[in-house]
Amino acid sequence: MPVRVELSSDAVSDLGRYATSGNIALFLAKLVRLEEVGKDAGVPLGGGLVGWRKIVVGDRDWRIIFTMNPDETVATVWVIGDRADAECYERAARRVAQLGKDQPEVASLATVMLDLVRRRSSGKKRKKTH
Numbered sequence: 001m002p003v004r005v006e007l008s009s010d011a012v013s014d015l016g017r018y019a020t021s022g023n024i025a026l027f028l029a030k031l032v033r034l035e036e037v038g039k040d041a042g043v044p045l046g047g048g049l050v051g052w053r054k055i056v057v058g059d060r061d062w063r064i065i066f067t068m069n070p071d072e073t074v075a076t077v078w079v080i081g082d083r084a085d086a087e088c089y090e091r092a093a094r095r096v097a098q099l100g101k102d103q104p105e106v107a108s109l110a111t112v113m114l115d116l117v118r119r120r121s122s123g124k125k126r127k128k129t130h
Helices: 009-018 024-041 087-099 109-123
Strands: 004-008 053-057 062-068 074-082 106-108
Touching: 004 009, 004 024, 004 109, 009 024, 009 074, 009 106, 009 109, 024 053, 024 062, 024 074, 024 109, 062 087, 074 087, 106 109
Parallel strands: 004 074
Antiparallel strands: 004 106, 053 062, 062 074
């Protein structure tokens, strides 16, 4: 079942770091897949992140860490980052702890993608026509 994918403001910043790396398409493809199939795009996490899910990106190099709302209609992405041992999982737990009971500031996947395209387009030099 298709779901709405939202990225926390921290996850938007995480994704922005990969925009110039040449790997952005790998991440966007996984986020679109999350939008298409919902929680089945990822696998469950354990430990202190029970109820959370991860998506493996690349050759096991990166992770997308997300949660689903109770109705499983909205996926909230909390972290997009390097696997680097357990650092991405620790970052997810810290971000949630910092929020407390507040809801994260989020942006829709479509909004994030449009912003990335606009930033990329504004960075290109335009050819002069004579």
